[in-house]
Structures are given as structure tokens and as C-alpha cells.
Amino acid sequence: MSISSSLGTIPRPRKQMESSVTTIQQSDTLIGWQGIRFTLPPDWNLTSFSLESESGYLRVDSPGDSGLCAQVRWQTAGRNTRKIRTMYDILAPHARKLFRRPEPVVPPPDLKATLEKILKASKKEASKSKMTFESVIKSERTEGVAGERTAASFSFVGGGRGQGKIWHCKVCNRIVVAQIVGTQKDSRAIQAIASQFLGSLSCHSSTEYDLWALxxxxxxxxxxxxxxxxxxxxxxxxxxxxxxxxxxxxxxxxxxxxxxxxxxxxxxxxxxxxxxxxxxxxxxxxxxxxxxxxxxxxxxxxxxxxxxxxxxxxxxxxxxxxxxxxxxxxxxxxxxxxxxxxxxxxxxxxxxxxxxxxxxxxxxxx
Amino acid sequence: MLLRPVHNSLITVEEKEDGEIILHIPMKEKVGFLTKLLAKCVQLPTEKRVELDEVGSFVWKLCDGSNTLESVVQKVGREYKMNRREAEVSTTTFMEMLIQRNFIAFYKKTRKGG
Structure with missing residues (x-):
């Protein structure tokens, strides 16, 4: 578990607080965790979560024995990837701060490569149980309020069935992979739930407050x-x-x-x-x-x-x-x-x- | 979740004024010469008493063979304003405890000829 700290508590205007609370239908399940926020049909429950904000995992299961679940995985992109090896790595950030130089531009993460890695792991799992695995990745597009997201949708069949989306957000610098997974026969349910789930999913709060809902x-x-x-x-x-x-x-x-x-x-x-x-x-x-x-x-x-x-x-x-x-x-x-x-x-x-x-x-x- | 919990018929139930339940569980008959002799000298209890709290009593009353586990979970959730998961976890944990002590058993209703 990692604990990070920063300074100052920022007061928040009341209007923002009220609006964020009233945007969901009460019957739906609202989940808020580490800045990630989404809604699912009623009675879905959080069953697995990680405590870290830099990278983590959430799993929300459907009620009863239907076997449907929503999974969200996130990771902070770009930063902290270079390990401190030389004196330059130690001194460069301080020099940049001293001379007010901008941070070096981090290239946008390769979403397709990340997604292929995930799907390859799923394919391996499917091949272990001697099942065929097929996946479709749609082309990348820009979305979000100010075009802050570069996203790609995907779906797969094999072992189970899933539909999801991967994106990188410029605002919070997170790569988020979200998917609804179920059995082969759940294709309609997966489609319906995925549209609600992926449509409501946000990776950061626009206010100074994060929603925590479970x-x-x-x-x-x-x-x-x-x-x-x-x-x-x-x-x-x-x-x-x-x-x-x-x-x-x-x-x-x-x-x-x-x-x-x-x-x-x-x-x-x-x-x-x-x-x-x-x-x-x-x-x-x-x-x-x-x-x-x-x-x-x-x-x-x-x-x-x-x-x-x-x-x-x-x-x-x-x-x-x-x-x-x-x-x-x-x-x-x-x-x-x-x-x-x-x-x-x-x-x-x-x-x-x-x-x-x-x-x-x-x-x-x- | 389609199994139906049903009370052990050997257990007698006493209901308090506030609706909470006390279970009277008969003790096994003493075997062995020494135990029998001791039982004649000292008055050994013939039954155990188990007091259930409000929620426990509510669940016990539902374990009459007419409700499935699923409907017990739903009724507990509705009565005590628990969400589905909370009601499921607390009810099944409580029932596991009752089963371990042989206070209840589960049966499955089968169709005629099935």
C-alpha cells in the first residue's frame, strides 16, 4: 500500500457539491474509488479493490449467480518510468525547477500495444482450456469534454465474452482499461450494461473533491x-x-x-x-x-x-x-x-x- | 440459493416479549457408566439455551421450510435496509453457523417424478 501526501485543503463551492450528488439515478449502483467513478444497474456490488491511486484494480459483480462483472484497471502513464540511475536523473528535476524549464514532453502511451498485451494474456488463458479466442480492436479516437481522452473500444469472445474500452486521459494522465465480462450467452446483457457502464465512467473529478462511493x-x-x-x-x-x-x-x-x-x-x-x-x-x-x-x-x-x-x-x-x-x-x-x-x-x-x-x-x- | 432452510424438529423455541427467540437444544443422552453415575449424583443440564438477537430471531422465523435461501436474503435486506451483498453475506454466515451446530438443515424441493 502506498501513501502519498500533499498540502492544503481547498474549500469547495457548495453548488459543485450538490450537482455531483444529484446526477445519478438513485436506483443505480454508484461506485467511486480513487477518482474513478461509474454507475451500474441496481444491486451490483464492489467485490475487489486496491488501495493505491497510482495504479489499481476494481471489480464489481452482478447480483445472484449471473456471472457478469465490471472490471476497471488503471495506471498512471509516463511518469516515474525512468529509474534513477545516474547523477543526471537526480539533478535534472531540481535544475528544471531552478531555471523554470518545462518538464520534458512525455510521448503519449501506446494504447494499442497495452491492449494487445492484455488480450494476449486472455488468449493464453482461453487456449489453456482449449477454447478459441477472437478479439476486435476498433481504431483510436478522441473523446471527452475537451478532447482529453484518446480511446479505443474492444470486444472479445473465447472462454467468456467481454466488451470494453481503453483510454488515456490528458488531464489525470491515467491509462484506464474498463470492461464488462460475462459468459458466451450473455452477449445482449453485456452490450446493454457496457453502454451504461462505459458511458458513465470517468477517471477524474472536475472539482477539488473525489467521490468515494461503495x-x-x-x-x-x-x-x-x-x-x-x-x-x-x-x-x-x-x-x-x-x-x-x-x-x-x-x-x-x-x-x-x-x-x-x-x-x-x-x-x-x-x-x-x-x-x-x-x-x-x-x-x-x-x-x-x-x-x-x-x-x-x-x-x-x-x-x-x-x-x-x-x-x-x-x-x-x-x-x-x-x-x-x-x-x-x-x-x-x-x-x-x-x-x-x-x-x-x-x-x-x-x-x-x-x-x-x-x-x-x-x-x-x- | 434455491435451497430451503428448515429447523431441527428436536429444538424447542421460546419467544420473548420483544420478539427475540431463545432456542432450547436437548443434550445428548449420557453414555458410559461413570457419566451416568455422575449424572445421578450431580444434576446435569438436559438442554442448552441459545439466545438469538433481533436479526437472528427474524432469520430463524423464516427458516420454516417455506422460504428459499434467496427469499430469506431478500426479506432480511428489505427489513433491515441492507443492500443485497450485505444481506447475502450476513445471512449466509449466520446460516452456516446454524448448520454447523445442527440447528437447521437445507432441503431442495424437487418436482414430482423428478
């Missing part, structure tokens, strides 16, 4: 914060993001009515807060536009700072010294949501922004 958790996090850890369990989802010594943690519990039979929402916040919130003041607050809940603001104590220091692997001094956390119940979905931020300066606005972006259910109840 299962019923749907939240927007500043791009500067990188995914540090995750917990995906039945009934409990947790995503933790780090940026230097600062942290954002988003958590969701299912079966809220059962939890709230034994605990009050204040007790549950205190018990699950990242820092020790023993007897901290917890007050009622409007956590987001839809629900009222409770929130607490505290100073981070030394013991918790050490815990945070360990997570940040000691690269991020000074550590966060202010904690703000809020929790609310979404009665429509019977779920409890918690957003926590640990920042260097007192910044409850960040917590409120993240909490506001959390789309726990459709409609409004407050």
Missing part, C-alpha cells in the same frame, strides 16, 4: 487526502484518509435501530471516536442538510497524537491537534454515519463539508 456510503473527500485504510464489513464500513498529519475518517454502521436500543447516539460517538472522547462535550447539531445529529470538538491529546504519528509514518510533523466529529442517524436507511476530521488548525468547516456531501439517502427529511 455500498451505501457515498461521500466526497478533498483530493489532497489519500486513502490510508479501509474496513469493508457487512454492517460496518470505514474509510480513513490522510494528508500529512491530518486525517478524515468516515464510518457507516448498518442496523442502527439495534445499536440505538442499547446506546444513545452520544454514547456511540464517544465509544467510536478516533480519539479518546471519554467525557467530552457532545452537542446537538445539524450535521448535514438532511439530518440532525450530534457533534463534538476537542483538542487532541498527546496519546492520540502518537497514534496519529504512527499512521502518518512519522513524515508529517506537526501532527493534527484539533478534533471535530459528528454522527447522525439516517432513519430512512436505518444507518448511522460518522465523519471525523483531525486537523492542525481548528477546522470544523471541513467536517461539515464532508458530512454535507455524504448522500445517505435520496430525498430530504430535515
Amino acid at each position: 455500498y451505501d456510503l457515498n461521500v466526497e473527500i478533498p483530493k489532497t487526502f489519500k486513502l490510508n485504510s479501509q474496513k469493508v464489513m457487512s454492517g460496518n464500513l470505514q474509510l480513513s484518509f490522510m494528508h500529512g498529519g491530518e486525517m478524515i475518517r468516515v464510518e457507516r454502521w448498518g442496523l442502527a435501530t439495534m445499536v440505538l436500543k442499547k446506546f444513545t447516539i452520544e454514547e456511540w460517538l464517544r465509544a467510536n471516536a478516533y480519539i479518546n472522547a471519554g467525557k467530552a462535550l457532545v452537542q446537538e447539531s445539524a450535521c448535514n442538510e438532511k439530518h440532525a445529529g450530534v457533534e463534538s470538538q476537542l483538542k487532541v491529546k498527546l496519546f492520540d497524537k502518537i497514534k496519529l504519528f504512527k499512521l502518518a509514518r512519522g513524515f508529517a510533523l506537526p501532527m493534527a491537534s484539533h478534533y471535530a466529529g459528528c454522527m447522525w442517524l439516517c432513519p430512512e436507511e436505518q444507518k448511522l454515519f460518522m465523519v471525523e476530521v483531525l486537523t492542525r488548525k481548528k477546522n470544523p468547516e471541513l467536517m461539515h463539508k464532508v458530512a454535507s456531501s455524504c448522500n445517505c439517502h435520496s430525498g430530504s427529511s430535515l
Whole structure:
């Protein structure tokens, strides 16, 4: 797992936040992960993912035993391909920065070669099970809002059936390969789903926030914060993001009515807060536009700072010294949501922004 | 997913006021001379009690042989607002546990003459 960090949290205009949340139909499955975002038919579920943002993999399976799945693979193109071997490799970037010279032009990646490599691997797999393999690659074209993508569509038959697309995006400099895979008899279903999936797929966010959406958790996090850890369990989802010594943690519990039979929402916040919130003041607050809940603001104590220091692997001094956390119940979905931020300066606005972006259910109840 | 879970008929069920269920599982008869002798001297329990929580009780009530595993998953998901995957994972895990302890069994409805 790689953890990268950058500086500064950038406030986001509210309009952008609202628009990005309302562009999907509620019944569809929305997936957001490491800047990759797409929709699929209802009840499809994320079954495999990687934590890295530079290169990674996502797999989303259809419900039941149909065997259809959507796969997305991405990799940052061009950069970091040359390993540091000579003194020139070390000094050149610094000299360029000093004399304000532009970065050397990286040639666009060879999409066809990349795709052929992938299809060759699939062909090898098919030949192992003594099946014929045929693939079709369509010619490259430019697409996207400002022609930022160079893309090529492909399809294959053999062992299974698949339809997909490969592209390179100039904005995020990623090569993305996305495909819908199924069995031989699924050709119609593959075509229908591929058009929705590939049409909705985007590899970067146009705002300063990335959408993170899996299962019923749907939240927007500043791009500067990188995914540090995750917990995906039945009934409990947790995503933790780090940026230097600062942290954002988003958590969701299912079966809220059962939890709230034994605990009050204040007790549950205190018990699950990242820092020790023993007897901290917890007050009622409007956590987001839809629900009222409770929130607490505290100073981070030394013991918790050490815990945070360990997570940040000691690269991020000074550590966060202010904690703000809020929790609310979404009665429509019977779920409890918690957003926590640990920042260097007192910044409850960040917590409120993240909490506001959390789309726990459709409609409004407050 | 077309299998139908059904209770072990030896288990008796007690329902609490809040709808939660207590299972009474009869203990196996003691074998061996020493155990029998000990059972006469000390009163050994004749049954085990297992208390199920709200969701467990809900699933137990559905395991009456009339519902398929698929329909149990759907009903759990609908009742507790879980998405499909969450309901599937939690229900099948719970049922695996019940099967290991011989509390339930699965049967498949076959067509006449099939």
C-alpha cells in the first residue's frame, strides 16, 4: 500500500457539491474509488479493490449467480518510468525547477500495444482450456469534454465474452482499461450494461473533491487526502484518509435501530471516536442538510497524537491537534454515519463539508 | 440459493416479549457408566439455551421450510435496509453457523417424478 501526501485543503463551492450528488439515478449502483467513478444497474456490488491511486484494480459483480462483472484497471502513464540511475536523473528535476524549464514532453502511451498485451494474456488463458479466442480492436479516437481522452473500444469472445474500452486521459494522465465480462450467452446483457457502464465512467473529478462511493456510503473527500485504510464489513464500513498529519475518517454502521436500543447516539460517538472522547462535550447539531445529529470538538491529546504519528509514518510533523466529529442517524436507511476530521488548525468547516456531501439517502427529511 | 432452510424438529423455541427467540437444544443422552453415575449424583443440564438477537430471531422465523435461501436474503435486506451483498453475506454466515451446530438443515424441493 502506498501513501502519498500533499498540502492544503481547498474549500469547495457548495453548488459543485450538490450537482455531483444529484446526477445519478438513485436506483443505480454508484461506485467511486480513487477518482474513478461509474454507475451500474441496481444491486451490483464492489467485490475487489486496491488501495493505491497510482495504479489499481476494481471489480464489481452482478447480483445472484449471473456471472457478469465490471472490471476497471488503471495506471498512471509516463511518469516515474525512468529509474534513477545516474547523477543526471537526480539533478535534472531540481535544475528544471531552478531555471523554470518545462518538464520534458512525455510521448503519449501506446494504447494499442497495452491492449494487445492484455488480450494476449486472455488468449493464453482461453487456449489453456482449449477454447478459441477472437478479439476486435476498433481504431483510436478522441473523446471527452475537451478532447482529453484518446480511446479505443474492444470486444472479445473465447472462454467468456467481454466488451470494453481503453483510454488515456490528458488531464489525470491515467491509462484506464474498463470492461464488462460475462459468459458466451450473455452477449445482449453485456452490450446493454457496457453502454451504461462505459458511458458513465470517468477517471477524474472536475472539482477539488473525489467521490468515494461503495455500498451505501457515498461521500466526497478533498483530493489532497489519500486513502490510508479501509474496513469493508457487512454492517460496518470505514474509510480513513490522510494528508500529512491530518486525517478524515468516515464510518457507516448498518442496523442502527439495534445499536440505538442499547446506546444513545452520544454514547456511540464517544465509544467510536478516533480519539479518546471519554467525557467530552457532545452537542446537538445539524450535521448535514438532511439530518440532525450530534457533534463534538476537542483538542487532541498527546496519546492520540502518537497514534496519529504512527499512521502518518512519522513524515508529517506537526501532527493534527484539533478534533471535530459528528454522527447522525439516517432513519430512512436505518444507518448511522460518522465523519471525523483531525486537523492542525481548528477546522470544523471541513467536517461539515464532508458530512454535507455524504448522500445517505435520496430525498430530504430535515 | 434455491435451497430451503428448515429447523431441527428436536429444538424447542421460546419467544420473548420483544420478539427475540431463545432456542432450547436437548443434550445428548449420557453414555458410559461413570457419566451416568455422575449424572445421578450431580444434576446435569438436559438442554442448552441459545439466545438469538433481533436479526437472528427474524432469520430463524423464516427458516420454516417455506422460504428459499434467496427469499430469506431478500426479506432480511428489505427489513433491515441492507443492500443485497450485505444481506447475502450476513445471512449466509449466520446460516452456516446454524448448520454447523445442527440447528437447521437445507432441503431442495424437487418436482414430482423428478
